[in-house]
Every structure is written in C-alpha cells, then in structure tokens.
Amino acid sequence: MPSLKDLKNRIGSVKNTRKITKAMQMVAAAKLRRAQESAEAARPFAERMTAVMAGLAASVGGSDGAPRLLAGTGSDKVQLLVVMTAERGLCGGFNANIAKLARVRANELLAQGKTVKILTVGKKGRDALRRDLGQYFIGHVDLSEVKKLGYVNAQSIARDLLARFDAGEFDVATIFYSRFQSVIAQIPIAKQIIPAQFETVEGGADSSLVYDYEPSEEAILADLLPRGVATAIFAALLENGASEQGARMSAMDNATRNAGDMIDKLTIQYNRSRQAAITTELVEIIAGAEAL
Amino acid sequence: MADTMQFDLVSPERKLTSVQAREVRIPGAEGELTAMPGHSALITTLRPGILTVVGPAGTAEYAVTGGFAEITPEGVTVLAERGLPRAELTPAVHAEMVAEAKKAVTEAHPSVVDAAAKVLADMEALGSHMLG
Numbered sequence: 367m368p369s370l371k372d373l374k375n376r377i378g379s380v381k382n383t384r385k386i387t388k389a390m391q392m393v394a395a396a397k398l399r400r401a402q403e404s405a406e407a408a409r410p411f412a413e414r415m416t417a418v419m420a421g422l423a424a425s426v427g428g429s430d431g432a433p434r435l436l437a438g439t440g441s442d443k444v445q446l447l448v449v450m451t452a453e454r455g456l457c458g459g460f461n462a463n464i465a466k467l468a469r470v471r472a473n474e475l476l477a478q479g480k481t482v483k484i485l486t487v488g489k490k491g492r493d494a495l496r497r498d499l500g501q502y503f504i505g506h507v508d509l510s511e512v513k514k515l516g517y518v519n520a521q522s523i524a525r526d527l528l529a530r531f532d533a534g535e536f537d538v539a540t541i542f543y544s545r546f547q548s549v550i551a552q553i554p555i556a557k558q559i560i561p562a563q564f565e566t567v568e569g570g571a572d573s574s575l576v577y578d579y580e581p582s583e584e585a586i587l588a589d590l591l592p593r594g595v596a597t598a599i600f601a602a603l604l605e606n607g608a609s610e611q612g613a614r615m616s617a618m619d620n621a622t623r624n625a626g627d628m629i630d631k632l633t634i635q636y637n638r639s640r641q642a643a644i645t646t647e648l649v650e651i652i653a654g655a656e657a658l
Numbered sequence: 659m660a661d662t663m664q665f666d667l668v669s670p671e672r673k674l675t676s677v678q679a680r681e682v683r684i685p686g687a688e689g690e691l692t693a694m695p696g697h698s699a700l701i702t703t704l705r706p707g708i709l710t711v712v713g714p715a716g717t718a719e720y721a722v723t724g725g726f727a728e729i730t731p732e733g734v735t736v737l738a739e740r741g742l743p744r745a746e747l748t749p750a751v752h753a754e755m756v757a758e759a760k761k762a763v764t765e766a767h768p769s770v771v772d773a774a775a776k777v778l779a780d781m782e783a784l785g786s787h788m789l790g
Contacts, residue, residue, distance in 0.1 A: 407672040414668065414737055418701060418728060517670040517739070577728075580688050580702040589687075589703045590726065593739065600670055 370643065373636040377629060384625035390456065391618035398549070398611035404515070405546070405604040412601045419594050420564035421577075422587045433584070435528075435591040438561035439537045444481045446504075446536035446560075447472060448527070450543040450602055451491030452610040453510040458617035460544060460610055463554040465494035468542045471556060472499055483536055487523065487603075504535075515607055520600030527599075528592055531560055543602040544609035550616050552609035559598045562591060663695040664733030665711055667720060669741045674720070675711075682734045683710040684727050685780075693729045700729040704738060706755075706780040708787060719744040721784060723755065723777075752785045 368376070426432055449468045451461045468491070472482050484499060486492040487507040496503070507523055509515075527539060539560040544552045579586055665679035681694045685707025693700075706723040724739035742751065759778040766774040 404671065408670055410666075410673055411668045411670045411737055414728065414735060418726065520670075521739075576699060578698060578700040580686060580700060585687075586701060586703050586726065593724065597670060 367639070370636065370639055373632060373639060377632045377636065380625050380628050380632065384622055384629065387618045387621040387625060391615055391622060394457075394611045394615040394618060398608060398615055401604065401608040401611050402546070405601075405608050408601060408604055412597050415590070415594060415597050416564065419562070419587070419590050422579075422583055422590070423562065423564055426583050426587050433588045433591055435531070435560060435595070436562050436587065439534075441537045442480070444483065444536040444538070445475050446483045446485060446527075446530070446539040448485045448487065448523075448539060448541040448559075448599075449491040449495065450541060450606050451486070451488035451494070452606070453489050453508075454610075455490055456617065457610050457614035458620075460552060460613035461488075461490040461494060463552070464542050464544055465491050467554040467556060469495060469499065471540070471542075472502070485527075488606075504530075515603050517596070517600050520603055521596045523599050524592065524596035527560065527595060536560075541599065541602050543606045544613075546605050546608040546612060549612040552613055557598070557602070559595055562594055661695065662714060663693075663731075665713070666733070666735045667709070667711075667722075667741055668735065668737050670739065674741050674743075675718070677711065677713050677715065677718075679711045679713040679734070681712045682736075683708075683712075684729075684734070684736065685709060685722065686727065693727075693734050696731050697729050697734075699731065700727075702727050702729075704736070706759075706777060706784045708744070708784065709736060709738075709741075721747045723781065723784075749785075752781075756781050756785065 423436055426436070447468055449464065451464050455461065468484075472484065475482050482499075482502050483504045484495065484502045485505045485507070486495065486503065488509060492503070492506055505526070507526070509519060512519055530536060531539070538558060540556050540558045542554065542556050544554050547553055662678040662680050664676070665682055666676045667674040681692055683690060683692045684702070685705055686702040687705050688702065690707075691702070703726045704722055704724065706721075709720045709722045711718045711720070720738075720741050720743055722736065722738035722741045725737045727734060727736045740755070756778070759774070759781045763771060763774045763778050
C-alpha cells in the first residue's frame with residue numbers, strides 16, 4: 367500500500383505528463399493543418415504532371431527508344447526500397463507501420479532471391495529496420511534539420527536516386543510512405559517510382575485534343591521523367607508529413623485521456639487512504655478515552 | 659473567338675497565379691512563343707527565362723526555370739519547377755540559381771553535360787535580362 371505522500375507525488379507526475387501530452391496534441395493539430403495545406407497546394411502540379419506524363423508514356427511507351435526511367439532496365443533483380451518515415455517518435459504506430467510494410471516486402475524479395483537495397487529517409491525508419499535489415503542499407507537522408515519541407519528536399523533525394531540508377535545500382539525503386547486518409551487513419555503504402563508506372567488517369571490531359579510536341583515526344587518525356595520522380599517523392603514527403611502529425615495528434619489525444627483516467631483512479635485511491643487513516647486515528651482516540 | 663483565356667502558373671509547392679490572359683509569352687525550349695486564345699494544342703518544355711502574361715488587368719512577368727507548358731485553345735497551364743514573380747528575383751536569388759546550374763554542369767553525366775551547360779547559359783542570360 368503506497369503511502370499518502372507517494373500517492374500525492376504520483377498524481378502530481380501524471381498531471382505533468384498530461385500537460386505535456388496535451389501540449390503536444392495541440393502543436394500537432396496546428397502542424398497538421400499546415401501540412402495538409404501544403405499537401406493540398408502541391409496537388410495541382412503533381413496531377414498535371416502525372417496526366418501529361420501518362421499521356422506521353424502511353425504513346426511513346428511501346429517503342430524501343432523509350433527512356434530507361436519508363437521502360438526499366440529489363441530486369442528486376444536489384445530492388446531499391448526507399449523507406450520514408452518521420453524523424454521523431456511519439457506518433458502512435460505511424461513509423462512502425464511503414465517499417466513493417468517495408469520489412470515484409472524486403473523479406474518477400476529476399477525469399478525470391480532478389481537483391482535488396484534500402485535507402486532510409488527519416489531517422490525512425492532507419493532505427494526500426496537496422497536490426498534485421500541493417501546490412502542492406504546503402505544510404506540515409508536526414509531531414510531532421512529541415513524546418514519546412516520544400517521541393518528542394520525532394521529534388522535532392524531524386525537526384526541521389528537518379529544518379530544511383532544511372533550508375534546501374536538498382537533496377538526497380540519503390541517508395542514506402544503513409545497516405546493521409548484522416549486524422550485517425552493513415553495507410554502505409556508502397557509505390558513504384560522507377561521505372562515509372564501510371565495508373566489510368568481519369569479525365570487526365572484532355573484526351574480529345576491532339577497535342578503538338580516541342581521539341582519531340584521523346585525529348586519531353588526524357589525531360590519530364592526525372593522531374594516526375596522528384597514530384598512523386600515530394601508528394602510522398604508531404605503526405606507523410608500530414609500523416610505523421612495526424613498520427614501524433616490522435617496518439618497524444620489518447621495519452622491525454624489515459625492520463626486523465628489514471629489521475630481519477632489515483633485520486634480515489636488517495637482519498638480512500640486518507641479517510642482510512644483518519645478513521646484509524648479516531649478509533650484509537652476513542653478507544654483510548656474509553657480505557658480511562 | 660474569346661478575348662481571353664485561362665492562364666495558370668503552378669509550381670510544385672503552390673499555385674502561383676490563376677488569371678485570365680490575352681496573351682502569354684513562354685520561353686520554350688525551342689524558342690520563345692506566344693500563346694493567344696485559340697492556339698492549337700501544344701506541349702513544350704521550358705528553358706530558364708521570362709514568362710510574360712498580358713491580361714486585361716495588365717502585364718505580369720515571372721522568372722521560370724524547368725518544367726513544361728501545356729497550351730490548349732482554352733488556356734495555358736505552365737508547370738515550372740521554380741517560378742518567381744519578377745519582383746522576387748533579386749540578384750541574390752539569381753546568383754544562387756546560377757550557382758546551382760554551375761554545379762549541375764560540373765556534376766552532370768557526360769551525356770547531359772551539354773544540356774546542363776545550356777541551362778546555365780540561359781540562366782545567366784535570364785539574369786542580364788531581369789537585372790540589367
């Protein structure tokens with residue numbers, strides 16, 4: 367049975383914890399709004415880009431001269447997994463979910479006899495995967511110094527990827543990140559970016575129009591594909607940013623509620639103990655008085 | 659024929675502008691071109707340069723680098739990797755862009771070094787236009 371003083375200290379410390387989680391929740395909510403706004407603002411560019419590229423890819427794709435970024439190297443032996451996670455923890459299952467998806471995929475590929483290489487973006491993913499997949503790491507991108515995610519961040523990652531691709535370091539690149547569904551639902555997904563894949567775009571670039579291309583379709587496509595990689599990474603980074611804040615917000619909301627429950631429980635225990643002590647004291651006094 | 663058309667300038671991070679325009683002068687990879695309402699459908703890549711929008715509300719100029727323009731009879735959409743209103747293109751910003759382009763030339767793969775050098779030259783020319 368803890369003493370009254372212990373209980374009091376305990377309640378005090380849980381109250382402090384609640385204050386912190388509450389503050390974190392509010393910070394996350396504010397950041398989430400901003401992250402969502404930038405994700406929203408980036409959408410028109412990505413959409414147009416994909417639409418135009420999909421159109422071009424459809425017309426150029428079949429020919430022999432198709433760029434390697436679209437057609438691939440003709441092999442899928444070496445797989446590069448780009449695992450994008452957050453730099454910080456305390457955001458529920460966010461990092462763990464992405465890491466888990468990547469780990470399952472890596473093990474699948476290894477079982478098929480493929481070569482796996484892993485590039486991590488964000489500290490938490492690297493930490494989570496280091497133990498069992500550490501020997502496949504080929505690099506890490508640190509974004510912890512970045513205050514506000516910009517297109518330049520995505521560009522530098524894309525440049526790194528493309529340089530490795532040109533050097534023949536891998537055949538297929540897949541990015542792992544979390545799609546922001548809502549504050550309580552973030553879905554970890556894997557998306558292949560090299561060679562580029564296009565889902566059938568509905569609406570897309572006005573398909574009834576026949577475009578002239580300047581310089582040529584191939585040249586434009588060759589120019590756009592590397593930019594497409596950067597755009598895809600940028601979109602993933604932004605989605606991830608929003609997901610992280612959403613996950614943190616709901617995790618901290620839970621933590622705040624749990625702390626509240628705990629305080630209630632401890633307070634009841636504290637009051638009971640106090641009353642028991644008073645009762646014992648009274649019994650002793652009365653017993654003493656009767657004995658006289 | 660309609661007098662104006664829709665013009666959108668979009669960068670990866672945000673939509674820069676969305677206005678009605680009478681004509682748009684675009685620094686295309688193969689040379690400058692002017693799009694007016696009813697222009698035939700065309701997609702062209704951009705080189706670093708100045709994009710001029712003439713609309714009922716006046717003329718606006720933007721420095722753009724990288725990306726492409728999609729022209730349809732109804733409007734023009736420019737997707738630029740970097741787009742700045744002319745007022746925001748200060749010598750400091752330009753110097754940074756030139757430095758970046760220079761770095762790209764030195765690091766470029768032999769097969770694309772010409773292209774990178776051309777971007778650099780365009781970038782420098784852009785500066786003398788805008789700042790000169």
